Amino acid sequence: MVDSISKSGGSPITKRPGDDTISRLQGGQPAQTVVSGAPSEDTASLSAAAQQLxxxxxxxxxxxxxxxxxxxxxxxxxxxPIDLDAITESLFQSYMELNS
Structure with a gap:
């Protein structure tokens, strides 16, 4: 199970006074950051196809x-039987895919 962000122990993102870098990039007025202490609820639903399995x-x-x-x-x-050459080749291909 995944804990909500508010329970993760990390510190909330806050805006420092005078820091309007984002608004300058967007060409607008300095933005205000609102941090809410209430966690939001996550929901999930199944598609019609999944319900008809x-x-x-x-x-x-x-x-x-x-x-x-x-x-x-x-x-x-x-x-x-263990084919070490096939395992090595597969691992190398995966490595190359991740790094390209």
Whole structure:
């Protein structure tokens, strides 16, 4: 769960007297900052498509238990093949995407 901003422990943003940098950039009069102590309420709603999901998808994600069991057994017995070259290549590609 995420705490509201007013409970985050951070200090509120306040405007210093004589600091009208934002208003000068916008070409207007110096702005006034109003900080309210009352937290706002967050709401969420589902789209019509999400409300019409099949019953098997409403509870949890579909899981193929026989495949999961086979993978668990292969990992436990040490028979699960690990392709270090493929893992390295995938990590490097992700790194390059993030830095471009």
């Amino acid at each position: 099949p019953a098997e998808l409403k509870g949890s994600a579909p899981i193929d238990l026989p495949i999961v069991t086979r993978l668990q057994e292969a990992i436990a017995s040490g028979d699960y």
